Amino acid sequence: MKKRTAxxxxxxxxxxxxxxxxxxxxxxxxxxxxIAIGFNESKNFYFPIxxxxxxxxxxxxxxxxxxxxxxxxxxxxxxxxVGAHFILRGIRSVNDFENEKTxxxxxxxxxxxxxxxxxxxxxxxxxxxxxxxxxxxYNRDVSNFVPQQSIHLLTSK
Amino acid sequence: MKKRTAxxxxxxxxxxxxxxxxxxxxxxxxxxxxIAIGFNESKNFYFPIxxxxxxxxxxxxxxxxxxxxxxxxxxxxxxxxVGAHFILRGIRSVNDFENEKTxxxxxxxxxxxxxxxxxxxxxxxxxxxxxxxxxxxYNRDVSNFVPQQSIHLLTSK
Amino acid sequence: MKKRTAxxxxxxxxxxxxxxxxxxxxxxxxxxxxIAIGFNESKNFYFPIxxxxxxxxxxxxxxxxxxxxxxxxxxxxxxxxVGAHFILRGIRSVNDFENEKTxxxxxxxxxxxxxxxxxxxxxxxxxxxxxxxxxxxYNRDVSNFVPQQSIHLLTSK
Amino acid sequence: MKKRTAxxxxxxxxxxxxxxxxxxxxxxxxxxxxIAIGFNESKNFYFPIxxxxxxxxxxxxxxxxxxxxxxxxxxxxxxxxVGAHFILRGIRSVNDFENEKTxxxxxxxxxxxxxxxxxxxxxxxxxxxxxxxxxxxYNRDVSNFVPQQSIHLLTSK
Amino acid sequence: MKKRTAxxxxxxxxxxxxxxxxxxxxxxxxxxxxIAIGFNESKNFYFPIxxxxxxxxxxxxxxxxxxxxxxxxxxxxxxxxVGAHFILRGIRSVNDFENEKTxxxxxxxxxxxxxxxxxxxxxxxxxxxxxxxxxxxYNRDVSNFVPQQSIHLLTSK
Amino acid sequence: MKKRTAxxxxxxxxxxxxxxxxxxxxxxxxxxxxIAIGFNESKNFYFPIxxxxxxxxxxxxxxxxxxxxxxxxxxxxxxxxVGAHFILRGIRSVNDFENEKTxxxxxxxxxxxxxxxxxxxxxxxxxxxxxxxxxxxYNRDVSNFVPQQSIHLLTSK
Numbered sequence: 001m002k003k004r005t006a007x008x009x010x011x012x013x014x015x016x017x018x019x020x021x022x023x024x025x026x027x028x029x030x031x032x033x034x035i036a037i038g039f040n041e042s043k044n045f046y047f048p049i050x051x052x053x054x055x056x057x058x059x060x061x062x063x064x065x066x067x068x069x070x071x072x073x074x075x076x077x078x079x080x081x082v083g084a085h086f087i088l089r090g091i092r093s094v095n096d097f098e099n100e101k102t103x104x105x106x107x108x109x110x111x112x113x114x115x116x117x118x119x120x121x122x123x124x125x126x127x128x129x130x131x132x133x134x135x136x137x138y139n140r141d142v143s144n145f146v147p148q149q150s151i152h153l154l155t156s157k
Numbered sequence: 158m159k160k161r162t163a164x165x166x167x168x169x170x171x172x173x174x175x176x177x178x179x180x181x182x183x184x185x186x187x188x189x190x191x192i193a194i195g196f197n198e199s200k201n202f203y204f205p206i207x208x209x210x211x212x213x214x215x216x217x218x219x220x221x222x223x224x225x226x227x228x229x230x231x232x233x234x235x236x237x238x239v240g241a242h243f244i245l246r247g248i249r250s251v252n253d254f255e256n257e258k259t260x261x262x263x264x265x266x267x268x269x270x271x272x273x274x275x276x277x278x279x280x281x282x283x284x285x286x287x288x289x290x291x292x293x294x295y296n297r298d299v300s301n302f303v304p305q306q307s308i309h310l311l312t313s314k
Numbered sequence: 315m316k317k318r319t320a321x322x323x324x325x326x327x328x329x330x331x332x333x334x335x336x337x338x339x340x341x342x343x344x345x346x347x348x349i350a351i352g353f354n355e356s357k358n359f360y361f362p363i364x365x366x367x368x369x370x371x372x373x374x375x376x377x378x379x380x381x382x383x384x385x386x387x388x389x390x391x392x393x394x395x396v397g398a399h400f401i402l403r404g405i406r407s408v409n410d411f412e413n414e415k416t417x418x419x420x421x422x423x424x425x426x427x428x429x430x431x432x433x434x435x436x437x438x439x440x441x442x443x444x445x446x447x448x449x450x451x452y453n454r455d456v457s458n459f460v461p462q463q464s465i466h467l468l469t470s471k
Numbered sequence: 472m473k474k475r476t477a478x479x480x481x482x483x484x485x486x487x488x489x490x491x492x493x494x495x496x497x498x499x500x501x502x503x504x505x506i507a508i509g510f511n512e513s514k515n516f517y518f519p520i521x522x523x524x525x526x527x528x529x530x531x532x533x534x535x536x537x538x539x540x541x542x543x544x545x546x547x548x549x550x551x552x553v554g555a556h557f558i559l560r561g562i563r564s565v566n567d568f569e570n571e572k573t574x575x576x577x578x579x580x581x582x583x584x585x586x587x588x589x590x591x592x593x594x595x596x597x598x599x600x601x602x603x604x605x606x607x608x609y610n611r612d613v614s615n616f617v618p619q620q621s622i623h624l625l626t627s628k
Numbered sequence: 629m630k631k632r633t634a635x636x637x638x639x640x641x642x643x644x645x646x647x648x649x650x651x652x653x654x655x656x657x658x659x660x661x662x663i664a665i666g667f668n669e670s671k672n673f674y675f676p677i678x679x680x681x682x683x684x685x686x687x688x689x690x691x692x693x694x695x696x697x698x699x700x701x702x703x704x705x706x707x708x709x710v711g712a713h714f715i716l717r718g719i720r721s722v723n724d725f726e727n728e729k730t731x732x733x734x735x736x737x738x739x740x741x742x743x744x745x746x747x748x749x750x751x752x753x754x755x756x757x758x759x760x761x762x763x764x765x766y767n768r769d770v771s772n773f774v775p776q777q778s779i780h781l782l783t784s785k
Numbered sequence: 786m787k788k789r790t791a792x793x794x795x796x797x798x799x800x801x802x803x804x805x806x807x808x809x810x811x812x813x814x815x816x817x818x819x820i821a822i823g824f825n826e827s828k829n830f831y832f833p834i835x836x837x838x839x840x841x842x843x844x845x846x847x848x849x850x851x852x853x854x855x856x857x858x859x860x861x862x863x864x865x866x867v868g869a870h871f872i873l874r875g876i877r878s879v880n881d882f883e884n885e886k887t888x889x890x891x892x893x894x895x896x897x898x899x900x901x902x903x904x905x906x907x908x909x910x911x912x913x914x915x916x917x918x919x920x921x922x923y924n925r926d927v928s929n930f931v932p933q934q935s936i937h938l939l940t941s942k
Binding site: 230231234251252255256258259260262263266267 | 563564565566596597598599602605606609611615
């Protein structure tokens with residue numbers, strides 16, 4: 001049985017306990033997960049990409065089956081570069097579903113890379129990076145929504 | 158790395174090329190798939206369960222990584238009985254998504270068994286067992302919608 | 315320019331002002347509409363098929379561009395039988411959309427017959443045959459929800 | 472300020488902790504809630520209506536602001552009979568939303584009675600009467616899914 | 629029975645007859661509604677916030693149960709500041725539903741404040757601030773889509 | 786029978802084989818289609834409007850029943866200007882459906898112009914201008930996703 005590697009791409013601005021849940025559950029299914037932060041010049045991010053890499057690496061410091069990388073190419077090209085045969089995605093809602101389906105279909109068509117989906121746990125469906133940023137903007141406590149190991153990195157942009 | 162087995166439960170009345178696509182793509186992700194036909198006394202089926210078992214076994218006669226079984230218990234209990242750590246499901250549409258999410262959440266809650274999802278390939282989203290049965294009722298050709306190896310078994314109920 | 319005929323299939327149990335709106339607006343686009351009531355032995359209907367034919371024919375007694383028929387075959391076969399090159403459907407909601415898309419895709423695949431969609435007018439989206447039957451069961455007035463010309467036929471089953 | 476009464480209609484076969492959450496949160500908004508079990512001859516129920524009344528009354532034995540009744544009429548007529556000016560409904564998902572919208576629009580049109588909606592708490596979205604019945608059929612423990620005070624009544628049909 | 633106050637937050641750029649319908653129907657359920665216009669520096673608005681406040685205050689000049697305010701904080705914090713125990717929202721469509729559910733779940737989690745939902749009346753579901761602005765851009769008449777009392781304020785930005 | 790003209794409005798940045806399929810199938814239903822590219826100053830486009838006009842005109846150089854125009858006004862006003870009595874739209878997904886319904890309802894309300902919908906063929910649902918632009922950004926081959934006759938125009942912006 002060959003080693004199975006999945007790419008978990010996203011912007012992770014910031015990485016939440018919802019993302020953490022997907023990675024934990026995904027590790028039951030594959031041998032290795034590469035968390036991959038995509039560059040996207042047309043969007044304004046709350047945390048710079050170096051900070052986001054640092055936060056996620058802090059979370060998985062003791063998990064040898066998780067790697068954290070950034071990339072600036074087509075997602076399927078980066079998957080092939082790191083030896084991933086699958087893309088892993090979490091879906092929270094119907095809106096997510098339609099977007100993910102379109103992208104997954106296109107990725108399969110142009111590269112043959114398959115996407116598998118885990119459904120967000122019910123207790124986490126309302127947690128999104130967008131809402132965490134909204135709370136941060138008004139100086140509210142977000143320690144219930146991001147992984148413990150990354151909290152100390154949130155304070156200083 | 159331990160052997161990974163997934164349960165692919167359904168009624169498969171009949172098994173279509175849409176189901177076949179999910180199994181083929183799922184085998185890239187896990188080592189073994191158990192296709193499991195659930196009894197359900199409250200529904201009327203077009204093909205009796207023995208015929209459905211026969212049809213699906215004909216399709217996978219030469220695929221040692223696929224087993225075909227029937228069951229009359231909770232899906233998660235049958236998964237544990239056959240040593241499956243995952244449930245595999247295909248989703249075609251938004252309606253499917255909501256139903257699958259509810260069932261997957263309940264299955265995780267009561268047993269810890271995780272469900273992973275593959276999205277139906279675009280060219281197959283309109284193919285369903287319901288529509289195949291509708292064609293069969295009016296004696297229309299369905300050979301484009303069910304796997305080759307099972308076609309000869311469709312004629313005689 | 316050749317004559318354009320569309321089939322408007324349904325169960326119409328009963329035909330509502332929502333259906334009437336689709337036919338009226340469809341007649342702006344095609345030259346003739348054949349309203350077609352499908353037999354379906356597995357469902358229990360409120361009004362027998364003869365009564366439904368009578369009600370709809372009363373509504374279009376003075377409209378030579380509308381014919382009303384019943385059929386017991388695949389919808390696409392009946393379309394070809396009456397010379398219809400299109401199927402016309404109204405969509406009220408997201409649930410409708412997904413069902414209609416699946417059926418329309420299958421119909422195009424097996425026969426080449428195209429389906430075009432009109433969207434239900436906002437003020438009529440809550441009117442359905444199901445809700446009219448619910449009102450009839452409790453002897454409530456439904457005269458705001460079915461076309462004028464068919465009201466006198468509702469009283470006696 | 473006049474007394475505000477809301478009707479909470481359903482089949483409650485059985486009443487779950489999801490329903491209990493809606494009632495508790497609804498009581499913050501209105502002064503009184505009438506839980507109303509509708510008769511529906513065309514459906515087969517798991518628990519007879521007397522048992523369902525008994526279970527729900529056991530749950531609210533010490534809550535004077537909740538009444539539990541059964542009815543066999545249009546929901547809006549029963550609302551008026553018990554002096555309710557609102558209908559209260561919980562929505563778990565997109566599928567629920569579309570059905571509820573259609574019914575709420577029709578109820579407003581024929582009676583002027585308004586429906587207000589509470590959204591199911593994320594941790595409860597996967598709990599439905601359907602899934603509880605499925606567990607009961609296979610003799611699984613359901614004590615996490617129905618209110619404490621009704622558990623002793625589940626054993627004997 | 630204590631006084632019940634609900635916050636109705638939005639951007640209201642401009643306030644339409646769809647918003648007016650939600651407020652009117654919400655006043656049947658609560659004693660007071662605070663219409664609250666949120667600042668959002670990252671968006672470009674058609675009407676400046678002062679103009680929007682003026683328009684909405686003109687509409688409710690004779691309704692002592694409605695207050696109109698602007699705020700620049702988390703919505704739940706502003707709710708507590710004005711003594712509102714509920715947030716009121718209108719939902720037009722499935723897309724709205726998913727967004728509102730996520731926000732309502734987060735608001736309940738961080739503050740305990742409950743959101744109740746009214747469904748947009750069918751005849752108004754197609755009316756949105758976005759479409760009114762589109763009409764204004766091309767100098768079309770919008771008097772059917774905004775409340776009478778605010779029309780004279782639309783002309784001069 | 787009078788000539789039937791439909792407007793097919795969009796941004797077409799760029800025009801894909803998905804758009805081409807809608808036009809081809811729409812020509813079975815109407816006599817003439819006017820493809821209309823809307824100006825929209827607030828969006829950044831990948832291809833300038835002159836280039837998009839040139840690409841689409843290349844595709845329909847030999848189809849006298851198709852005209853290609855740009856416009857800077859309300860869509861319904863431009864429809865009337867070119868003598869179109871209908872607007873034609875393709876819908877790929879549930880998200881599309883809701884947006885299209887809102888716009889179609891508003892267009893009917895302000896002008897009486899009707900919108901008819903064709904559903905995207907299953908094999909094309911994952912093809913969008915957005916995804917084609919994403920591929921172009923990374924210099925990937927897009928010749929499977931845009932009509933043959935326009936490919937030579939893609940290379941030079």
